[in-house]
Structures are given as C-alpha cells and as structure tokens.
Amino acid sequence: xxxxxxxxxxxxxxxxxxxxxxxxxxxxxxxxxxxxxxxxxxxxxxxxxxxxxxxxxxxxxxxxxxxxxxxxxxxxxxxxxxxxxxxxxxxxxxxxxxxxxxxxxxxxxxxxxxxxxxxxxxxxxxxxxxxxxxxxxxxxxxxxxxxxxxxxxxxxxxxxxxxxxxxxxxxxxxxxxxxxxxxxxxxxxxxxxxxxxxxxxxxxxxxxxxxxxxxxxxxxxxxxxxxxxxxxxxxxxxxxxxxxxxxxxxxxxxxxxxxxxxxxxxxxxxxx
Amino acid sequence: xxxxxxxxxxxxxxxxxxxxxxxxxxxxxxxxxxxxxxxxxxxxxxxxxxxxxxxxxxxxxxxxxxxxxxxxxxxxxxxxxxxxxxxxxxxxxxxxxxxxxxxxxxxxxxxxxxxxxxxxxxxxxxxxxxxxxxxxxxxxxxxxxxxxxxxxxxxxxxxxxxxxxxxxxxxxxxxxxxxxxxxxxxxxxxxxxxxxxxxxxxxxxxxxxxxxxxxxxxxxxxxxxxxxxxxxxxxxxxxxxxxxxxxxxxxxxxxxxxxxxxxxxxxxxxxxxxxxxxxxxxxxxxxxxxxxxxxxxxxxxxxxxxxxxxxxxxxxxxxxxxxxxxxxxxxxxxxxxxxxxxxxxxxxxxxx
Numbered sequence: 001x002x003x004x005x006x007x008x009x010x011x012x013x014x015x016x017x018x019x020x021x022x023x024x025x026x027x028x029x030x031x032x033x034x035x036x037x038x039x040x041x042x043x044x045x046x047x048x049x050x051x052x053x054x055x056x057x058x059x060x061x062x063x064x065x066x067x068x069x070x071x072x073x074x075x076x077x078x079x080x081x082x083x084x085x086x087x088x089x090x091x092x093x094x095x096x097x098x099x100x101x102x103x104x105x106x107x108x109x110x111x112x113x114x115x116x117x118x119x120x121x122x123x124x125x126x127x128x129x130x131x132x133x134x135x136x137x138x139x140x141x142x143x144x145x146x147x148x149x150x151x152x153x154x155x156x157x158x159x160x161x162x163x164x165x166x167x168x169x170x171x172x173x174x175x176x177x178x179x180x181x182x183x184x185x186x187x188x189x190x191x192x193x194x195x196x197x198x199x200x201x202x203x204x205x206x207x208x209x210x211x212x213x214x215x216x217x218x219x220x221x222x223x224x225x226x227x228x229x230x231x232x233x234x235x236x237x238x239x240x241x242x243x244x245x246x247x248x249x250x251x252x253x254x255x256x257x258x259x260x261x262x263x264x265x266x267x268x269x270x271x272x
Numbered sequence: 273x274x275x276x277x278x279x280x281x282x283x284x285x286x287x288x289x290x291x292x293x294x295x296x297x298x299x300x301x302x303x304x305x306x307x308x309x310x311x312x313x314x315x316x317x318x319x320x321x322x323x324x325x326x327x328x329x330x331x332x333x334x335x336x337x338x339x340x341x342x343x344x345x346x347x348x349x350x351x352x353x354x355x356x357x358x359x360x361x362x363x364x365x366x367x368x369x370x371x372x373x374x375x376x377x378x379x380x381x382x383x384x385x386x387x388x389x390x391x392x393x394x395x396x397x398x399x400x401x402x403x404x405x406x407x408x409x410x411x412x413x414x415x416x417x418x419x420x421x422x423x424x425x426x427x428x429x430x431x432x433x434x435x436x437x438x439x440x441x442x443x444x445x446x447x448x449x450x451x452x453x454x455x456x457x458x459x460x461x462x463x464x465x466x467x468x469x470x471x472x473x474x475x476x477x478x479x480x481x482x483x484x485x486x487x488x489x490x491x492x493x494x495x496x497x498x499x500x501x502x503x504x505x506x507x508x509x510x511x512x513x514x515x516x517x518x519x520x521x522x523x524x525x526x527x528x529x530x531x532x533x534x535x536x537x538x539x540x541x542x543x544x545x546x547x548x549x550x551x552x553x554x555x556x557x558x559x560x561x562x563x564x565x566x567x568x569x570x571x572x573x574x575x576x577x578x579x580x581x582x583x584x585x586x587x588x589x590x591x592x593x594x595x596x597x598x599x600x601x602x603x604x605x606x607x608x609x610x611x612x613x614x615x616x617x618x619x620x621x622x623x624x
Binding site for chain 1: 322331335338339341342343345350351352356357360361364365366367370371374380382383384385386387388389395398399402403405406408422423426427428429430431479480481482483484485486487494495498502611612613614615
C-alpha cells in the first residue's frame with residue numbers, strides 16, 4: 001500500500017516537536033531525554049484543556065502539529081487514533097473511587113474514560129465529521145494504526161487520514177502492570193497522492209514470519225530504549241528516515257509473528 | 273442488567289489460563305456456540321492461519337479485573353496484588369480479547385481491537401471489509417465482547433442514563449438503558465460460500481463523527497444521517513431498498529429522539545424500524561456484532577422484531593416504530609450504532 005506523508009507531529013522526552021526531532025536526527029544534535037514537554041494544545045478550548053487528561057493533551061498536540069505542516073483543513077481528514085493503554089490516568093481515578101464504601105464514578109471521568117476520548121475531543125475541536133477509528137494492539141499499536149490508516153486510503157474510503165499514535169505511562173500502582181518508559185505521541189497526515197508540500201512516500205507491506213528481517217533499531221542507545229519503551233515510539237525509525245531524507249526500507253515488528261516493511265522514499269530533494 | 277449466568281465457571285484451557293477474566297470467559301463461551309470453532313478450523317485449513325485476521329470490538333475489555341485489583345491493594349505499600357500485575361497484559365489490557373481469540377483459534381493474520389465505545393463492534397466490520405479489499409486477509413473473525421464491570425454500571429448511572437427497570441426503547445415514558453453483556457462473532461469472507469443458500473452479506477457501511485459532544489448525540493442527528501447516507505452510498509442502495517431499520521435505540525431520552533429525527537429526515541415514514549435493546553439490553557462494545565447476528569436471523573426467517581417492553585411509542589416520533597413482531601420477507605436491513613465521543617457507524621446487511 002503506497003501512501004504519502006503530508007505532515008508530521010511528534011512529542012516525547014527531549015523532543016518538543018518535529019523540528020527538534022528533525023534536527024536531532026539530521027544534524028545529530030545531542031539528545032537530552034530529561035527535558036519533558038508539558039503540552040497545552042491550542043486546538044482545545046480553555047475549559048476542556050483545564051480538565052483534559054495527559055493522554056488527550058499529548059495526542060492532540062502531535063495531531064495539531066501534523067495538521068499545521070500539511071497546510072490542509074482537518075475537516076477533510078478521517079482519523080485513526082492508536083494507543084495501547086489509552087486513558088490509563090482516568091482509569092486509575094475511576095478504580096480509586098470504586099475502591100470505597102461509597103463507590104461512585106463522576107460523569108465527566110466516565111465519558112473521559114473511553115478509548116476514543118482523544119479522538120472525540122479532536123473531532124469536536126477540529127469540527128471534523130469524517131470517520132474516526134480508535135484501536136489498540138498492545139506493543140503493535142503504532143503498526144496497527146498505520147495499517148488502519150493505509151487501508152482507509154488504499155480502499156478509497158478517505159483522501160486524507162490523520163493518524164495519531166500515543167501512550168502515556170499510568171500512575172502508580174497501575175504503572176506496575178505496564179511500566180512504559182515515558183510518554184510519547186506521533187502523528188502523520190497521510191494521503192494517496194503527492195502534493196507540493198508532501199514530505200515522503202511510504203510503501204507498506206505485511207511480512208509473514210519467514211520473510212521477517214531484524215527490526216530497524218535506533219543507533220542512539222537512549223532513543224532505542226525509548227523506541228522499545230513506548231508503543232507509539234516504535235515509529236521513531238520512520239521519523240529518522242524522513243528527517244535524513246533516506247531512501248531505505250524499515251522493518252517494524254507487528255504482533256508476535258508478523259512485520260511491517262515500510263519502503264521510504266523522500267518527496268523533496270535533500271537540502272544538504 | 274443483563275448478566276450471563278455461570279460465566280465465572282467457564283474455564284480456559286491450561287495453556288491459556290493466564291487470559292482468565294470475565295471478558296475472555298465470555299469470549300470463549302461465545303466462540304463455543306453454533307459450531308463457530310469448527311468453521312474456523314475448516315477455514316484455517318482452506319486459507320492458512322496467516323490469511324485470517326481477528327478484529328474485535330470492546331469498550332472495557334477486562335477492566336473488571338483492574339477494579340478488583342484496586343479493591344485488593346496492599347494497604348501499606350499501595351501496590352496491586354502480585355497475582356494481577358504479571359497478567360494485566362492478558363486480562364485488563366484493551367487488546368487482550370483479540371490476543372486471546374487469536375491464540376485460542378490459532379490464527380496468525382493481522383489483528384486489532386477497535387474501541388469506540390458503543391460503535392466498537394460495528395466498526396470492526398468496516399475495518400475487516402477494508403482489510404479484505406486491501407488484500408491483507410482472505411477472511412476475518414469479527415466480533416464484539418463486552419462484559420459487566422463497575423465502571424460502566426456506575427458511569428451510566430452517574431450520567432442518569434440507566435433505567436430502574438427493563439429498558440423501553442422509543443417509549444413515550446422511556447427512562448434509560450439496561451446494561452447487558454455479550455459476545456458475538458461473525459466469520460467474514462471475501463466471496464459467498466458456493467454451497468450455502470443462506471449466505472448473508474455485508475453490503476455496505478458508513479462511518480462518521482458528530483463533532484458535537486462527548487456523551488450527548490448531535491441534537492438534529494447530523495452525525496447519524498452522515499453514517500446512514502454513507503452506508504447507502506457504499507452499498508449502491510437507496511432508502512426505498514431498505515426493508516427494515518434496526519435502530520441503535522438504547523432507550524435513553526436523547527438517543528432515541530435524535531435517531532428518530534435522523535431516520536425521519538431520510539426515510540419515508542412507512543419504513544419499519546425498531547430497537548432490539550429490550551430483548552438483549554445494551555451490550556455496549558458488543559452491540560454491533562450482536563445486531564449483525566440478529567440481523568442475519570431476521571433476513572433468514574423474514575422476521576421483523578418489535579420493541580420489547582415498549583407500550584406507547586413517543587408521540588413526537590415520525591418513524592414507524594414496530595411494537596409487535598412481524599413476519600415478512602426482507603432483502604436489506606440497515607443497522608445503526610452510535611457511541612460516546614460522537615462515533616457513528618451504520619451497516620447494511622442483505623442476502624446474496
């Protein structure tokens with residue numbers, strides 16, 4: 001399945017946006033993972049922002065950045081939101097309040113708890129009535145989301161898809177069941193055909209067990225730990241190829257026995 | 273509420289016992305019905321395990337286990353029980369139900385859990401259809417599994433959306449939904465089985481977002497209309513081809529009212545419609561797959577179900593809501609699903 005990248009957004013420890021990420025890979029700037037962003041996406045109205053979860057703020061910040069780069073109207077984009085854990089902070093609060101002699105769930109927490117909360121807030125903020133899918137595939141949530149986005153495009157259901165993958169570590173004690181290394185969010189505006197501002201072309205193939213190669217890793221040890229420590233950060237090798245304008249094939253593990261092969265080709269000539 | 277009796281006694285075979293939780297017990301019980309497992313074994317030999325996908329809708333997966341674990345926290349350290357922590361991936365995790373089904377049925381194709389609240393297991397049909405069209409799979413096990421948990425029971429109650437008695441969809445005095453639990457599975461293949469005279473087909477689907485409110489439907493049913501229109505377009509059918517509208521019909525004041533407005537805006541008043549939530553309760557993330565299974569039976573038997581428990585249709589409604597069961601041949605059924613976050617999906621089923 002051939003798809004085109006029109007815009008990118010990214011947010012992680014030591015990575016405040018796509019420009020910072022691009023510089024990190026392209027210019028080999030030093031990486032400092034101790035700097036943690038505190039996103040406040042302007043797309044959310046102030047009253048929603050105040051009570052929004054970390055998951056919503058991280059995912060919408062990346063989504064908003066990708067849409068800005070694409071210079072396209074978000075109302076024309078279908079969306080795919082992929083997360084392994086989803087609203088783990090809200091789940092923690094609900095479980096805390098259920099563990100009492102007078103169990104209660106606040107109505108706000110309840111509607112914030114659904115796996116598609118981030119997608120719902122995005123559609124309200126952007127005004128997009130296009131179809132929206134929220135999914136989960138444990139460690140393969142980035143890969144599962146990318147496949148969903150690619151099939152939406154290749155079957156002509158959508159002309160443009162905003163794909164967001166994101167996961168935020170749960171608070172203690174829930175954290176111990178899924179100790180993610182750090183929060184991470186990554187977003188792409190994807191389409192079928194190259195436009196003047198398009199960044200890259202991706203050709204995606206699902207490989208079965210016996211065709212699998214060793215998965216593409218990050219050379220930088222700390223970034224590779226990040227890649228393995230948050231399902232959304234499994235997309236880092238794709239960002240690396242885009243930042244460095246590489247014509248290359250990337251291999252991402254998908255579920256326990258499959259792999260995605262992503263053939264990456266830059267749309268723009270290298271500026272070097 | 274609609275509770276599946278004896279679910280706690282369902283045991284997973286020892287090699288998969290780490291998946292044990294109410295949601296996966298319900299999934300297993302569902303897979304063991306109506307010769308479904310045998311059909312999948314046959315298909316595995318026909319297509320190969322790697323050519324069959326697994327796409328499951330659920331809203332809460334095994335969150336009941338997490339609720340219990342918090343109730344059993346260590347009072348000193350605040351830590352969750354050591355019996356829960358290592359198996360959280362296989363029970364409470366959102367993907368756990370698809371993971372379990374994939375392993376139980378020995379399938380190795382692409383898989384995902386779709387979780388868009390009450391439209392979850394309708395959306396899996398749309399995704400499965402695209403997977404097949406894009407050549408990722410030859411066939412897909414699609415389904416919905418959602419089990420009772422405190423989060424949904426207390427949550428819907430806090431929103432004042434649960435009825436004190438059995439729910440009454442479209443009734444003038446309807447007073448909320450009845451939560452149920454269910455597992456339902458469908459095997460979706462590219463082409464009809466040649467020797468099967470009774471093959472039901474997914475003829476089309478439409479998806480949309482309300483972009484209005486997290487837990488309240490768009491007041492004029494705009495999102496619902498977009499989903500219904502999308503389903504007609506993708507199946508190349510018009511409103512006059514639809515013989516029965518299987519409503520989302522949760523029996524909350526707002527849902528049924530906006531759904532009626534949306535249907536009335538598109539259809540002539542004589543198209544029969546009803547909700548089956550009075551029969552099954554609202555099975556949330558499983559509602560899509562449950563409705564497809566019921567729809568298949570309606571098509572096979574020429575049966576239109578009336579709204580159970582409803583005595584007087586809301587006089588403000590314009591749609592033709594059925595109160596009594598009716599027998600008549602039907603060609604095409606439209607089924608609606610609307611979830612929190614303003615997530616809508618409409619499916620059209622027909623005979624082939």
